[in-house]
Amino acid sequence: MRGQRVMWPFRRSNRRMAVPTLTVDPTERDPTARALREAAERRDWAAIRDLLTPVIDPDDHAFYVTAVAHSDGVQDWIGEWIEAEPRSTLPVLVRGARAIYWAWEARTSGRASQVSQDQFKEFWRRLRLAENCLDEVVDRDPDDTTARTFLVMSARGRQVDTDEANRRFGEVVTRHPWHRIAHEQMLQYRCRKWYGSHEEMFAFAREAVAKSPAGSALGHLVVVAHLEQWLDLPVGEDDEYLDDDAIRAELNAAADHSVRHPDYRRRPGWASVHNTFAMGFSKVGDLRSAAGQFEVIGDQVTSWPWQYINNDPAIPFVAWRDDATAAED
Structure with missing residues (x-):
């Protein structure tokens, strides 16, 4: 977990923490x-x-x-x-x-x-x-x-x-x-925190997504790579890193190739993939894209990757979902 810091969208940085009403189902309701x-x-x-x-x-x-x-x-x-x-x-x-x-x-x-x-x-x-x-x-x-x-x-x-x-x-x-x-x-x-580097991590993620067939769930690897880079940066530089049009474009391209592609089919364990996209879009401030993922997810919050923000994944999940829903209104 990233300390006890709570991170909200760039334009909503003073938002209060939401009260969670959900719990994580380790089986993802399968x-x-x-x-x-x-x-x-x-x-x-x-x-x-x-x-x-x-x-x-x-x-x-x-x-x-x-x-x-x-x-x-x-x-x-x-x-x-x-x-x-x-x-x-x-x-x-x-x-x-x-x-x-x-x-x-x-x-x-x-x-x-x-x-x-x-x-x-x-x-x-x-x-x-x-x-x-x-x-x-x-x-x-x-x-x-x-x-x-x-x-x-x-x-x-x-x-x-x-x-x-x-x-x-x-x-x-x-x-x-x-x-x-x-x-x-x-x-x-x-990842650099283990035995690689940011360069190796991104090269692996991007190559895997580029080579994967349309509709593959592997598109979320690009999101994970950006979240790992964010986690590795000092406070202040981390959210600044994600506030980048190029990153927003890359996440959307990954979603278009993956979970938003007509050939995509949900398989067991699908909820964590969509939760990863939802958190990624939320962190880069693309709340409309996040809303699309939250609509698919419904109430199926998963530990990964929300645990990077809070020990109780439901807390950031509910707060981000509320923000994304408000952006759609």
Whole structure:
């Protein structure tokens, strides 16, 4: 989160904070994701297996495995599933995916200087478990793009070098060129706050969007890159950076190629893509474009990317939506 600062549109800088009336649904109201979370809470691995097995699309599969991996306590019972079905890679995949989020829970979201050595040791131990599981999956099933996507995710925590991170990402996109979560994770690796630079980050985002087919959800990568640049700037320079006609034009071009294109179709996890565009348009002061995204979103606020502004994503979401709606009147 960006301190406790609340940032409003350039012409509305004195606006008071809105009172949130919404809560984040981690399943994004997707019925399959909700069923998976409920099954995880019941420790019902058979139900999880039956829900995940029919999912063929690589993007959908990664989203649904993420829904399970985000569930508390999976690490406590996943061994039962592995023992019951030793020939299946699915429970090993779930164990590996869960171990990544479990590792970040040990590390916490604090800056490195605020994390103890014991926390780091546990973080690395859990990440090793994750990668051991995911490596086993890809050894047994080389075309498992979900396992390979989670290896892209773990690359940052494991501090792998650029060549290895690129190799992991390449293994995903060779099999599914426009894999959304893999692109999102690789973009984070390319950020200056991790192992890249602003130049690398923008080059990656722009190339991915330019090469993606019309209607691809990857257009939001350009928005994320600009938000990451904004986050990295000192107070005062950050909002000045976003108050730029060239950036507004680039965000609109990305939306036209992506979520506003006639060929665009919503897929599981779509709400976070539209929330990213909504925040991006709001931050650059293009409230009419933001209003179009809020109309699509309705009440489906997501943690990402509003958490960059406030611990409660609903607070900035509701305030920006009110501003955007007022601009439409």
